[in-house]
Amino acid sequence: MGLLYAILLGAGGMIAIGFFLLVSWAIYYDLSRSNIPARFDHPLKLRFIYRILILMFTMGKLLEVLGLCRQVVFIRFLLDLWRPALDPSLSSKDLHFDGVPVRVYQPKSPSAGRRRGFVFFHGGAGMVGSILAYEDVCSKIAKESDSVLVSVGYRLSPEHPYPAQWKDCFAATVHFMQNAELYGVDPSQIIIGGDSAGGNFASIVAQQLVERSDLPKLRAQVLIYGGFQCMDFNLPSYQQNSRMPILFREKVLHFGLQYFLKDSSLSYDLLKGSHVPDEMRLKYGKWVSPENIPEKFKRQGYERVTLAPYKLDVYKQVAEILQPTFSSLFAGDAVIRALPETLIVSCEYDVLRDDSLLYKKRLEDNGVKVRWFHAENGFHAVLNLFNAGFLTFPSSIEILDNVLDFVKHL
Incomplete structure (x- = not known):
């Protein structure tokens, strides 16, 4: 039981580290590549959305490299998750x-x-x-x-x-x-x-x-x-x-x-x-x-x-x-x-x-x-x-x- 707990804890830690690295990459990519003019309203809101998109595309690319799923299919899947009521x-x-x-x-x-x-x-x-x-x-x-x-x-x-x-x-x-x-x-x-x-x-x-x-x-x-x-x-x-x-x-x-x-x-x-x-x-x-x-x-x-x-x-x-x-x-x-x-x-x-x-x-x-x-x-x-x-x-x-x-x- 202790061994199973250790394995699960280790797996959870790896997932947390991986997610932290992905988020860090999204923030770095945004700040180093994008340029939002000072006169634009709501820049923080836009940066938040853009970083989510960077995460989506990065995760999709990783899945593609691993041979699990094509990036474009992953993006389509995520975009269709929001199901508003008619x-x-x-x-x-x-x-x-x-x-x-x-x-x-x-x-x-x-x-x-x-x-x-x-x-x-x-x-x-x-x-x-x-x-x-x-x-x-x-x-x-x-x-x-x-x-x-x-x-x-x-x-x-x-x-x-x-x-x-x-x-x-x-x-x-x-x-x-x-x-x-x-x-x-x-x-x-x-x-x-x-x-x-x-x-x-x-x-x-x-x-x-x-x-x-x-x-x-x-x-x-x-x-x-x-x-x-x-x-x-x-x-x-x-x-x-x-x-x-x-x-x-x-x-x-x-x-x-x-x-x-x-x-x-x-x-x-x-x-x-x-x-x-x-x-x-x-x-x-x-x-x-x-x-x-x-x-x-x-x-x-x-x-x-x-x-x-x-x-x-x-x-x-x-x-x-x-x-x-x-x-x-x-x-x-x-x-x-x-x-x-x-x-x-x-x-x-x-x-x-x-x-x-x-x-x-x-x-x-x-x-x-x-x-x-x-x-x-x-x-x-x-x-x-x-x-x-x-x-x-x-x-x-x-x-x-x-x-x-x-x-x-x-």
């Missing part, structure tokens, strides 16, 4: 739209007529995130806007590489548009939207729908801090927020290459712009130019960086990232002009901020009606923290309130 004023049903898993949220209260529909694509770099992880966000939008909301569980990379993600989103959206009346939805009042990678997918789906004359026109699109171009990673926001939690510039490149199943060693050439052919620089440079970004966003520090000489071998490996089906900023004028009314949400402390500003200008220059909300104290992925208790950020509530106001006043 609001009693809503019903939900798990279905498949053209083979794609979806969850349909519907208000229980009777409606005088057909409701609007909202198709939502979650974020997560195309590799993590799920219907369950976005239950809070989606149920809140459905309830407060009195809409039928479809949350799309698209396939994830690396098991299902690009373009599976946006194609699933497109297939689910088309199915919903064709069968909207079965869910009490007016087919002419369907909105699509998403955050982060989901915002990128929404922009692509909206552009693909322009060619579908057999379907009603989208009523609107909601693009929440998405990425819309992969030509220039040295725009002002990429420099100013290069080490701002929770998304560093280096991680944008790292996750992007992982998403496409490409070697992470290509990050250096992408950062310099060596992947962009000269003809694309001439064609797209007018849209990606920092001259299109208002001066107030350059005052926090910006040094113009010229793209490095083109390397054909690099371009051949990553050519997909410059196509409109990923860099949606590069769609033709005819497609852009046909897009629906748009809400664009950007965050001041987000490395992807300027992608939103550039896409906003591209839409406005082509006559698309745009409403823009800029979260002055927002950072990437803050939307997911609108209902996180003491970890809730005011900017997350502001973003959600603006989305709801936009939808309700369409």
